[in-house]
Amino acid sequence: MKILFKYYGPAVLWALFILIICNMPMGAISESPRFFPGFDKLVHCGLFFVFVVLYYNGYIRQNGIKRVPYTALVWLTLLATAYGGLIELLQLYVFTWRDGEWNDLFADAVGVGMGTFSMLLIGNAIDHEEI
Template sequence: MGKKWIFGLGFLGWILLITVLSLVHFPEDPVKGLEIPHLDKLVHFTFYFVASILACFYLKEAFGKQLGFNKILLISLLFAWFYGILIEVLQSTITTNRSGDMYDVWANCLGALIGVLLLKLWFSGKRAYRWKH
């Protein structure tokens, strides 16, 4: 199995995980008494941080020669932003136990942005790591 398939399955699996955890109703908090302020925002940030990085690696393997590094970063960022917004809209419209939250949208977008910026920094050519086609 090539890198394209591994990154593709990883990316699609991660998006499926985000979708299920965002739209499916789960029983009340299983860890009663454990209150961590803004933990949900950290979860949103992490979901889209990882999603943007996985998207970049999948697109690199699938279309790297045609798109180039900066386009891959931009496409990954825009996908993560739009998907994060879509999930929040779906929470507000099709679920009865969830509600969309603008702060969740900001956490999603910030996670994706930091993920893409980290890859840009890591593979910028100023470091030992290069984005190879």
């Protein structure tokens, strides 16, 4: 089991960090003058972008490849978006001090899409690299 998930440690830790930070009571932080409207959505997008990139990094290192296959891209995109949906359901039904919002899930999905797109660009750049 340790060998199977050897390079996924950063992605798993980041997923736990997302779970913790998205379910902490934040109080009136959204009303603070230090944050602009929509700051929460930007944070959701960034958290899931980093999560997807860390996962792809682990996948690439684990399999010893240069680019992620399209099937793996599709599966991780679906799983990461489902993870965002799970967090929103937890916020709605379990951690009642937080609000589960469709807009947050959309921001999560945008972050997942940005991470997937960046990995596609990197894979394409590696394929067309001139030595």
